[in-house]
């Protein structure tokens with residue numbers, strides 16, 4: 001059980017830096033920045049957007065099931081780390097989902113429409129749209145609550161749909177919209193706005209660093225055709241997570257398998273998963289197009305939970321079903337190579353206590369849970385697990401895209417991440433391994449704000465420290481070092 005926050009802590013968590021004149025102009029009292037939302041007739045526009053989505057998708061089938069469920073067991077409330085911290089009834093998962101389900105029931109079912117005609121009540125109001133705009137971004141879409149629901153309601157899915165409809169009327173966090181716009185329509189074509197020359201400079205610099213540190217020529221192959229793997233890390237890794245990328249490159253150097261980074265498109269991030277299926281579809285297609293341009297066989301996603309999930313589940317949906325290129329996460333690749341004996345890791349390098357955080361997007365449905373643990377246990381002397389873990393893991397508190405919204409950091413680190421901080425504290429870990437760009441950012445901010453002296457790293461960061469290269473690779477690198485010319489003095 002998580003301690004309820006004091007009134008003072010709650011006030012701090014909900015403090016907003018938005019200017020009152022902006023709130024007044026947008027007529028929207030949410031804690032994140034929004035640009036150009038629909039202001040007049042918001043409820044009507046919401047219903048139109050909802051109707052269009054229902055017409056063009058299968059959401060209606062799922063909602064029909066959900067609106068028939070009437071159990072009120074409250075199991076979801078006990079699983080939700082947000083509700084456990086605030087104890088605000090508005091944070092109970094089924095309360096939040098009911099905001100949208102009641103709109104569906106009233107406006108899109110025969111019974112609801114008849115009742116409306118007979119009693120003339122229950123029409124969606126602007127106030128209720130505003131409440132949804134706040135509520136759906138208080139949820140991290142971690143889907144932990146859904147594991148416990150006896151009638152099978154996926155609150156993460158309802159949150160996603162609610163955000164999608166809102167985004168169609170211009171209500172979405174500016175941080176996500178601006179990044180996605182740059183990725184789909186901007187000059188650089190990626191969410192961090194990294195130009196290709198800057199990318200190449202960074203990679204060259206890292207290659208020099210690795211040669212110096214490991215005495216092995218470790219490369220980031222660029223625009224190579226016919227490779228086994230085309231690599232898409234979260235693009236922010238090129239700015240923030242050099243050690244993770246060096247770990248990725250070191251692993252491929254050790255195995256000798258072919259991989260490449262494409263300059264046509266090199267961003268694994270897909271914020272569409274957090275707020276818009278239309279964006280999700282367009283971004284996934286860019287990944288597939290680049291893989292095809294380079295005639296690559298497989299899509300390799302870096303250490304990033306949502307990037308992995310969006311590619312794994314939506315590449316087949318939007319890009320050719322069974323004919324779509326297979327998607328693999330870099331930890332799955334590493335695990336396979338370790339099992340085959342193609343990677344050797346020194347068990348005497350990482351001696352401090354290490355723990356592992358399961359990113360919700362790869363663990364909740366049971367996809368990647370044991371493999372990273374097996375990798376870590378194989379070379380970390382002091383590995384400890386958090387409880388609960390795996391499918392039942394506790395979210396970092398910045399899930400569902402909320403980590404990208406800097407203005408809600410106090411909320412993320414005192415409410416969303418409170419349970420995670422307590423879990424980490426109990427392990428006494430020095431290294432907190434978080435194989436996800438979003439989790440890493442959130443957990444670093446969480447450790448700082450909660451006063452925990454823990455280093456947040458990627459799994460490949462530790463692998464890079466411990467990897468043992470074949471002597472032949474070292475010899476090859478030495479042979480390629482240019483020999484000094486005979487000096488004038490010696491002549």
Ligand code: SF4
Nearest residue numbers: 080139140142143145
């Ligand atoms: S998805 Fe996570 S944050 Fe959202 S209601 Fe469920 S448990 Fe709470």
Ligand code: SF4
Nearest residue numbers: 071073074076094149
């Ligand atoms: S767990 Fe499911 S059935 Fe129980 S209250 Fe929550 S939404 Fe309703």
